[in-house]
Amino acid sequence: MATVMETKHAPENQAAVYVFEAPVRIWHWTHTFSILVCAATGYLIAYPLPSVGGEASQHFLMGNLRLIHFISSYVFAIGFVVRLYWAFVGNRFSRELFLPPIFKAAWWEGLWYELRFYLFLTREQRKTPGHNPMAQIAMWLFNVLLGLVMIGTGFALYGEGLGLGSWADRLFGWVIPFFGGAQNTRMWHLMGMWLLIVFAIIHVYMAIRADIIGRQSSVSTIISGWRTYKDDLP
Amino acid sequence: MPVQETFYEVMRRHGITRRSFLKFCSLTAAGLGLGPEFAGKLAHALENKPRTPVIWLHGLECTCCTESFIRSGNPLAGDVVLSMISLDYDDTLMAAAGHQAEELLEQTIEKYDGQYILACEGNPPLNEDGMYCIQGGRPYVEKLRHMADHCKAIIAWGSCASWGCVQAARPNPTRATPIHKVILDKPIVKVPGCPPIAEVMTGVITYMIAFDDLPELDRQGRPKMFYSQRLHDKCYRRPHFDAGQFVERFDDEGARRGYCLYKVGCKGPTTYNACSTIEWNGGLSWPVKSGHGCLGCAEDNFWDKGSFYSAVTDFGVLGDVEADADRVGAILAGAAAIGVAAHAAVSVASHLSGSKQGSKENG
Ligand code: HEM
Ligand code: HEM
Ligand code: SF4
Ligand code: SF4
Numbered sequence: 001m002a003t004v005m006e007t008k009h010a011p012e013n014q015a016a017v018y019v020f021e022a023p024v025r026i027w028h029w030t031h032t033f034s035i036l037v038c039a040a041t042g043y044l045i046a047y048p049l050p051s052v053g054g055e056a057s058q059h060f061l062m063g064n065l066r067l068i069h070f071i072s073s074y075v076f077a078i079g080f081v082v083r084l085y086w087a088f089v090g091n092r093f094s095r096e097l098f099l100p101p102i103f104k105a106a107w108w109e110g111l112w113y114e115l116r117f118y119l120f121l122t123r124e125q126r127k128t129p130g131h132n133p134m135a136q137i138a139m140w141l142f143n144v145l146l147g148l149v150m151i152g153t154g155f156a157l158y159g160e161g162l163g164l165g166s167w168a169d170r171l172f173g174w175v176i177p178f179f180g181g182a183q184n185t186r187m188w189h190l191m192g193m194w195l196l197i198v199f200a201i202i203h204v205y206m207a208i209r210a211d212i213i214g215r216q217s218s219v220s221t222i223i224s225g226w227r228t229y230k231d232d233l234p
Numbered sequence: 235m236p237v238q239e240t241f242y243e244v245m246r247r248h249g250i251t252r253r254s255f256l257k258f259c260s261l262t263a264a265g266l267g268l269g270p271e272f273a274g275k276l277a278h279a280l281e282n283k284p285r286t287p288v289i290w291l292h293g294l295e296c297t298c299c300t301e302s303f304i305r306s307g308n309p310l311a312g313d314v315v316l317s318m319i320s321l322d323y324d325d326t327l328m329a330a331a332g333h334q335a336e337e338l339l340e341q342t343i344e345k346y347d348g349q350y351i352l353a354c355e356g357n358p359p360l361n362e363d364g365m366y367c368i369q370g371g372r373p374y375v376e377k378l379r380h381m382a383d384h385c386k387a388i389i390a391w392g393s394c395a396s397w398g399c400v401q402a403a404r405p406n407p408t409r410a411t412p413i414h415k416v417i418l419d420k421p422i423v424k425v426p427g428c429p430p431i432a433e434v435m436t437g438v439i440t441y442m443i444a445f446d447d448l449p450e451l452d453r454q455g456r457p458k459m460f461y462s463q464r465l466h467d468k469c470y471r472r473p474h475f476d477a478g479q480f481v482e483r484f485d486d487e488g489a490r491r492g493y494c495l496y497k498v499g500c501k502g503p504t505t506y507n508a509c510s511t512i513e514w515n516g517g518l519s520w521p522v523k524s525g526h527g528c529l530g531c532a533e534d535n536f537w538d539k540g541s542f543y544s545a546v547t548d549f550g551v552l553g554d555v556e557a558d559a560d561r562v563g564a565i566l567a568g569a570a571a572i573g574v575a576a577h578a579a580v581s582v583a584s585h586l587s588g589s590k591q592g593s594k595e596n597g
Contacts, residue, residue, distance in 0.1 A: 051479045061478030164462045181534045182504035187549040187559045194563020198570040205574040
């Protein structure tokens with residue numbers, strides 16, 4: 001297992017902390033990119049562009065959009081698996097995404113605190129080297145759970161095209177009756193896209209906001225990996 | 235035990251020639267997607283096996299399955315199969331009526347306990363103790379349970395028996411319930427469609443009585459030979475889909491050129507049935523060929539998804555409120571954007587007043 005925490009220098013409250021190791025950072029940006037590509041091509045699958053002219057044999061527009069969707073789906077899914085693997089071998093912050101410590105009272109207290117902070121009910125902002133509890137639960141819901149839903153519904157639909165008995169059908173085919181048929185599965189997949197968009201809007205806002213008025217670094221952290229603090233207070 | 239008649243003997247008795255019989259065997263084997271050698275096997279089975287009786291029950295339904303069945307595109311198949319099954323019990327087709335007819339059921343149970351096939355058209359309504367469908371003076375659900383207790387296997391004809399269909403549409407006042415949710419202890423073959431294609435029906439029933447076995451079923455209990463692909467996988471308009479050429483309105487240039495019907499709601503991409511390969515009325519046509527999208531009639535709950543004319547449909551997340559994924563999603567995304575903007579404004583105000591007070595929040 002990697003080192004628990006590397007610090008540049010003491011004292012505790014102002015020392016920079018190495019939070020996001022390179023694989024996590026690379027994953028973050030490929031993950032973001034694959035979602036953008038999936039959402040753009042997926043939307044055009046749900047609402048195709050105006051018809052192209054000429055003979056069908058001269059074009060492959062939908063075919064190509066679907067191809068790009070599937071390639072970037074593979075990036076999304078493989079990225080998810082690699083990120084999961086990194087949770088086992090990475091530093092302690094790498095596990096926060098997958099395992100919000102919901103059995104610890106302090107974590108719930110922290111969640112309540114963050115909620116009040118974002119509702120402007122308290123001005124004091126706490127320092128958290130990793131994710132604060134609210135970020136953590138949102139990350140889990142929208143990236144772990146929803147990520148699995150997108151992979152499950154997506155590969156189930158993909159298996160329909162590959163055919164009965166294909167690997168995707170054997171692994172994910174059960175998802176289709178689970179959602180009540182192919183059409184419902186598609187609609188949940190589409191709903192998932194919207195939920196990811198909701199997450200992205202709030203997430204990007206929070207990240208930039210934290211950078212501007214927070215006590216600790218944010219966007220630079222997911223780029224360089226280091227969490228730095230703007231004051232020495234606890 | 236008395237020597238039972240074979241299917242072949244029954245057919246001959248009904249005036250079907252050996253030549254027609256053999257033709258039927260090869261056509262059916264081909265229809266089932268079996269190799270040429272199976273025509274002989276089918277003939278052999280029908281010539282030598284004692285006849286499996288078929289009881290055909292009707293619950294809440296519109297009889298479109300029977301209508302489809304007796305209009306089998308290949309008249310031979312219709313005749314042959316009818317002569318095989320009309321012997322026992324089918325209250326729409328048989329000559330007997332009333333007490334005489336109901337007695338036939340008891341006789342079949344006595345003679346063929348555990349050996350007959352129960353073909354169910356329609357489904358039982360369960361509300362009010364099943365009073366919404368009374369046959370022979372008692373609720374249909376009782377008759378169904380009674381006959382199912384003694385049968386070997388069940389065929390659920392059509393979307394009614396397989397999924398519930400229109401009589402089970404929201405709010406389903408009679409609580410019409412598909413067969414597999416009422417009979418839990420017998421093998422059930424679902425043959426969905428509203429109605430199913432005649433050739434599919436004769437194929438499935440012939441397979442079952444000739445080989446004395448269930449056809450291979452998919453995850454949801456449908457015979458793989460007819461329901462393993464979506465219409466979209468074999469649709470002759472698919473090249474237009476892949477190219478990106480769509481009918482936008484039923485009277486536009488695209489419609490005249492036979493473009494893909496996806497944008498006007500074709501459910502081919504999510505419907506498992508054999509329409510795009512076997513087609514209807516003896517291979518004459520099928521909905522897409524005549525210029526209209528598939529309604530998804532062979533799929534569970536197709537009647538409750540809102541418009542037949544849009545690709546994005548309702549999916550009932552919010553119970554009875556009709557809501558498609560896009561409307562819900564766009565509202566959520568809009569709310570998120572407004573929320574973020576409002577929060578940003580308050581943040582700025584709060585931050586400015588905060589710095590004036592010299593809070594330790596600095597940045
Ligand atoms: C992660 C983000 C993803 C987003 C935002 C997304 C979005 C979408 C959207 C909006 C559609 C159109 C649905 C409709 O018919 O209305 C779609 C279709 C589809 N998606 Fe995704 N998707 C994602 C991931 C995946 C994954 C991981 C797979 C796995 C292979 C996948 C496979 C498919 C397939 C097979 C279709 C149906 C395409 C067709 O049959 O024409 N998607 N996606
Ligand atoms: C669809 C788009 C995005 C998704 C799904 C997403 C997802 C995530 C996830 C899962 C993490 C946690 C990383 C981990 O613990 O492994 C994270 C962290 C982070 N992301 Fe994103 N991200 C997206 C876009 C962006 C963008 C565009 C930015 C930059 C403006 C950004 C900035 C950040 C920052 C600053 C963090 C670190 C949060 C912290 O300090 O605790 N993200 N993101
Ligand atoms: S018409 Fe329907 S089944 Fe045919 S390609 Fe278009 S969407 Fe698919
Ligand atoms: S095309 Fe669709 S709606 Fe029409 S019969 Fe076939 S499955 Fe049913």
